[in-house]
Amino acid sequence: MSTLLVAGTASHVGKSTVAAGLCRLLADRGVDVTPFKAQNMSTNARAVPRTAGDGFGEIGISQYVQARAARVAPTTDHNPVLLKPQGDGESQLVVDGRVRATVAAGGYYDDHWQHAREAAAAAHGRLAAAHDLVVAEGAGSVAEINLHHRDLANVETARVARDAVGSGSVAILLVADIERGGVFAAIVGTLELVPDDLRDLVCGVVVTKFRGDRSLLDSGLRAVETRTGVPVLGVLPFDDPGLPEEDSVAVPQSGTVRGATRDTGTDTGVDSSDGRLDDADAGVLVVVPRLPHIANYTDLGPLEAEPGVRVAYRALDAGIEDADAVVLPGTKNTVDDLLALHAAGYGERLRAFRGPIVGLCGGYQLLGDRLTNAAVEGTGDDDVVEGVGLLPVETRFSSEKHVVATELRLDADTGPLAGVHDRVSGYQIHQGRTRATADVETPFAPVDGDPTAALGAARGRVVGTYLHGLFENRPVRDRLVGSLFEASGETRPDAEESASTPYDRVAALVSGMDVDAVLDAVGVDG
Numbered sequence: 209m210s211t212l213l214v215a216g217t218a219s220h221v222g223k224s225t226v227a228a229g230l231c232r233l234l235a236d237r238g239v240d241v242t243p244f245k246a247q248n249m250s251t252n253a254r255a256v257p258r259t260a261g262d263g264f265g266e267i268g269i270s271q272y273v274q275a276r277a278a279r280v281a282p283t284t285d286h287n288p289v290l291l292k293p294q295g296d297g298e299s300q301l302v303v304d305g306r307v308r309a310t311v312a313a314g315g316y317y318d319d320h321w322q323h324a325r326e327a328a329a330a331a332h333g334r335l336a337a338a339h340d341l342v343v344a345e346g347a348g349s350v351a352e353i354n355l356h357h358r359d360l361a362n363v364e365t366a367r368v369a370r371d372a373v374g375s376g377s378v379a380i381l382l383v384a385d386i387e388r389g390g391v392f393a394a395i396v397g398t399l400e401l402v403p404d405d406l407r408d409l410v411c412g413v414v415v416t417k418f419r420g421d422r423s424l425l426d427s428g429l430r431a432v433e434t435r436t437g438v439p440v441l442g443v444l445p446f447d448d449p450g451l452p453e454e455d456s457v458a459v460p461q462s463g464t465v466r467g468a469t470r471d472t473g474t475d476t477g478v479d480s481s482d483g484r485l486d487d488a489d490a491g492v493l494v495v496v497p498r499l500p501h502i503a504n505y506t507d508l509g510p511l512e513a514e515p516g517v518r519v520a521y522r523a524l525d526a527g528i529e530d531a532d533a534v535v536l537p538g539t540k541n542t543v544d545d546l547l548a549l550h551a552a553g554y555g556e557r558l559r560a561f562r563g564p565i566v567g568l569c570g571g572y573q574l575l576g577d578r579l580t581n582a583a584v585e586g587t588g589d590d591d592v593v594e595g596v597g598l599l600p601v602e603t604r605f606s607s608e609k610h611v612v613a614t615e616l617r618l619d620a621d622t623g624p625l626a627g628v629h630d631r632v633s634g635y636q637i638h639q640g641r642t643r644a645t646a647d648v649e650t651p652f653a654p655v656d657g658d659p660t661a662a663l664g665a666a667r668g669r670v671v672g673t674y675l676h677g678l679f680e681n682r683p684v685r686d687r688l689v690g691s692l693f694e695a696s697g698e699t700r701p702d703a704e705e706s707a708s709t710p711y712d713r714v715a716a717l718v719s720g721m722d723v724d725a726v727l728d729a730v731g732v733d734g
Contacts, residue, residue: 213366214343215380216384217395218388228243239341239733243345244344246288246289247328248268248347252268253268254635256284270451277711289301289302294310301316383416399438413438416444441726447717450509494520496537498521500544501539507537507677511688515703536568542579574595614634615631616654624688634681648665
């Protein structure tokens, strides 16, 4: 019943990566480990079984990844409180996997925080009782002194764990990112501002994203240890093991190109205004409109990992004529994003585009003829909003949210996925139901159940589906990528053979720290 809180000096310093790496490394060493994040803010979610009740619920994608790294089945206990930003300062509040309210920041703390804390404490208690070690990921900085009285993911997590089992089985590991500069000040300042009752729980510091000669840091690290009394347990190199990004901090900005250059951490051949590639760049280009409320963009990760494939996130006013394909991602607000597409003239560009177009979840809804009962889903006042008109379907919104892990039968005779006849798996997280308004191919159907229940549609070069995780299915990815290379006249590069997975690579990354010292701090053998 031990807990390690992986806290940070700031957002996006590598907490998720360190937590995932520890989960896999410790699981490989025989430790019964499980992840936890009391409160997450992310537009990237997965559907997993609910612990407290039937059916499925939502958790942040990082806890899904960390559970798989730990080789445990993901459940809603791994992330009991999830805030999903949806614009205008509001977020959808998800507790124990279910939507509870739409809240502004002040309203959440005034009206919902205590209930959220209770749910988080209960979830942590269940995990701690069932496993030897809970690796809890913090959020943002542990030194936000204006939030210490209501810091659920950091301060309250440490206190809940300490009060349950005593301080001898609870420790805090501080993660600091050297890439952004000022790492020594960040470490010292953060340790100075950690609440007094938690300061002695800090067992060490890990510096992440280091490039260059490690010896150049030695004098500074020794000074930090002397000044604070806290040991530096490791310096981890800059690397991308290939795990999905967690939250809105990492949402690709307009002009970002990801894919063939991901290993270098640079965007070679990119004009930052619209993400265009230089003529000399080989491969195929998939353009993704950078929707104002983009969500679950991690669906594009498997395409980014394909050799020779570049994924460019472009502003809505940027051109797409040089693209080999366009993928419309998910969105937290389909109505407002559809209005933004119309305002930018994006629908006209899509209708004129001759290559494959794929819509995922909200992107599927955007491609239809219309959205009805639209005021329920978005902030628009109109009941009906005309869609892009590339698929003869319409979506009617309701307050009900559909969250479920899904296995479907894909039988595609036409369109970008033509020739795929296989089972595909993923998950659904959406509001609204979509129905055909004219004859259209419906290639996605439940494996068991009503074969006429269409969870996607295809016509000509366009396909849409509610299935998140579509490109995680190898037959789908091979068909789409292969067809793009065929159409471009280029030779598709061979996939790099590798026995390692992202989980193996992230475990190797964190193995450069003193893991034994961490285990000693929480009283766990491993």
